Amino acid sequence: MPIAYPYKFSDWYGYDKDCTTRTSAFRYNGTVGKPAFECDISRAITTQFWHNGSLSLPGNGDTCYTSAAGNNYLGNGNYSIAGTSYTGTPFSVITISGGSGVISATYSCIIP
């Protein structure tokens, strides 16, 4: 319901206390194979997705979405991802399982 001015006392209780912003990242438009090999495979990592993690790229336990709002979870599978849109090898490969967009494993492609 739209808030009218001046504010009423009840407006302060009605705000969305759970509101969080999602971070945007990019993935190859499809699931991929074995993470250990995917780091060496160049792909168009140009499909945008969103996650609720605190870093620029999502990690274990973060939830991934296909939209900036709503519960449109990224489906199960492995995804080659990066922080920006480009064609090349990924920064990491994430594994989503369980059906609610949650990352169960992350394979970093950055060799220390």
Place this chain on the structure above:
Amino acid sequence: MKILDSTIQDYTGTNFSVYKREEGETIIKYNTSGDIIENNEMYSKVMLGKCETCNPFFKNSFNGFSYDTVLIVGLGLGLVPQELSEVNKCSKIDVLEIDQEIIDYNISSGHLNSDINLIQGDIYNYTTTETYDLIIIDTIWYEHEMTDEDYGLLESRLLPNINTGGALYVPIKNKFLVK
């Protein structure tokens, strides 16, 4: 190597499906796990350390290592055995696959070279008197799917089947044991 997509038959079965993506690339998808393997030329290249920019473990493992007889455990679409046949011209290429449905599919599809021998069996029980220069274990997607205990068991079982100077290779676990 990438197998010509038009030569790979589509298939919908009990344990897996084989189909084309929108771009025409063939994938095999395992029904239980949802895991996939794509018919991508890099799959066998990376595994066999054939690209300059590859993960150093894969590349360095094969640096100076030569082989002619190979046992591959795990078939999928047969990308690795096909590379060993077409490109490496290996004299013996045996493939051990636990799932008879995958063997039947590959035979029916007919996209693999005839010098690739397909054998049904479980690597944890399989016994043979054959020896090889290289044994590749390509049955897992993730490192946690093979415990160190599992690997130790395979190592002790398979070492007698590896020629001196040959190797046991489990790429997903970063294991390359030279005998």
